[in-house]
Amino acid sequence: MELNDPTASALYEAVVRSGGDLVVGLDFDGTLAPIVEDPTQAHVHPDVPDLLVALADRVRGVAVVTGRPVRQALALGDLDQVGTRIAERHRSFIVLGQYGNERWTAVDRRVVSPRPPAGLAGFLREVPSLVRRADAADAYVEPKGLAVALHTRRLPDPVGSFARLLPLVADAATRHGLAVEPGRLVVEVRAPGMHKGLAVSRLAEEWSAKGFLFAGDDLGDVEAFTELRAMRDDGIATMAVCSHGGDGPEELEEIADHVVDGPEGVVDFLKGLVADLGPQAG
Numbered sequence: 001m002e003l004n005d006p007t008a009s010a011l012y013e014a015v016v017r018s019g020g021d022l023v024v025g026l027d028f029d030g031t032l033a034p035i036v037e038d039p040t041q042a043h044v045h046p047d048v049p050d051l052l053v054a055l056a057d058r059v060r061g062v063a064v065v066t067g068r069p070v071r072q073a074l075a076l077g078d079l080d081q082v083g084t085r086i087a088e089r090h091r092s093f094i095v096l097g098q099y100g101n102e103r104w105t106a107v108d109r110r111v112v113s114p115r116p117p118a119g120l121a122g123f124l125r126e127v128p129s130l131v132r133r134a135d136a137a138d139a140y141v142e143p144k145g146l147a148v149a150l151h152t153r154r155l156p157d158p159v160g161s162f163a164r165l166l167p168l169v170a171d172a173a174t175r176h177g178l179a180v181e182p183g184r185l186v187v188e189v190r191a192p193g194m195h196k197g198l199a200v201s202r203l204a205e206e207w208s209a210k211g212f213l214f215a216g217d218d219l220g221d222v223e224a225f226t227e228l229r230a231m232r233d234d235g236i237a238t239m240a241v242c243s244h245g246g247d248g249p250e251e252l253e254e255i256a257d258h259v260v261d262g263p264e265g266v267v268d269f270l271k272g273l274v275a276d277l278g279p280q281a282g
C-alpha cells in the first residue's frame with residue numbers, strides 16, 4: 001500500500017514485516033463503527049466481520065479495545081460470530097471492554113469483569129442534579145455497569161452542553177474517587193487505574209508482539225498511541241492510525257503516524273494491510 005508520507009511508509013513497512021508476530025488493536029466507535037446519534041445503533045461497517053477474520057488469519061492476534069461494555073461491542077459488531085469463525089481457524093481474537101477492564105476471548109467466550117467501583121453508586125445519585133445544573137437535563141445517560149456515560153450529541157446545543165457538563169462531572173467524579181474520560185460529545189465516569197495504553201501493553205506481552213498496529217479516533221485512544229511510541233523505543237514495530245471524523249480530537253491526530261477518513265478509511269487501510277501481509281499464516 002502506498003502512503004504519502006515517507007515516515008509513515010517506513011513504519012508501515014516495518015509493521016508488515018512483523019507479519020505473524022503482529023498484533024492489531026482496533027477501537028470500536030468512530031473506528032470500526034461510524035459515529036451515530038444513538039449509541040445503541042452504532043453497528044460496524046459491513047466489511048468489518050470478514051476483515052477481522054482475514055486479519056486474524058495473518059497476524060498473531062486481533063483485539064477490539066473499546067470503552068464499550070464487552071457485551072455491547074459483541075452485539076453491535078457481530079463479534080461473537082467473528083470470534084467463532086476465528087477460533088475455528090485456531091487464530092486469536094480478544095475483545096477488551098470498558099477501556100481494558102473487561103475481557104472476552106474467542107476461546108473462553110465469557111466476560112471477565114471486576115466489580116463496579118465503590119464510588120459509582122454515589123456518583124449516579126448526583127447525575128440528575130449535575131445535568132440540571134449544566135442546563136443539559138435531557139442528556140442521554142448510558143449506564144455501563146462499571147461506569148456511566150453522559151452524552152450530549154442529541155441535545156440542541158451539543159458542544160455547549162458538553163462544555164458546561166464536563167467541569168461539573170469532573171468535580172463530582174473526583175469527590176467519589178472516580179476517573180473522568182471525556183470523548184466525542186460524551187463524558188464518562190469510571191474506575192481509575194486502567195486505560196487503553198495498559199490494555200495494549202498487556203496484549204503485546206501476552207502475544208509476544210514484534211509489531212503492533214492500533215487504530216482509534218478519540219481521546220480514550222491517546223494512551224494506546226502513547227504506549228505504541230514507548231514500544232517502538234523498545235524495538236517493536238508500531239503504527240498508530242487515527243480515524244479522522246468531524247468532531248474527533250485534534251490531539252489524537254497530532255500524535256498519530258497516519259490519518260485515515262473515518263471507519264470507511266480504516267476499512268480500506270486494513271484491506272490494504274491484509275493484501276500486503278500476503279497469504280494467510282499456516
Ligand SMILES: O=P(O)(O)OC[C@H]1O[C@H](O[C@H]2O[C@H](CO)[C@@H](O)[C@H](O)[C@H]2O)[C@H](O)[C@@H](O)[C@@H]1O
Pocket residue numbers: 027028029030034035036037038039040042065066067068069142149151153183184185186188218220
Ligand atoms: O472506545 P470506543 O469504542 O471509541 O468507545 C467510546 C465511547 O463510544 C460511544 O460513544 C460514541 O459513539 C456514539 C455512537 O456513535 C456517539 O453517539 C457518541 O457521541 C460517541 O461519543 C459509547 O456510547 C460510549 O459508551 C463509549 O465509551
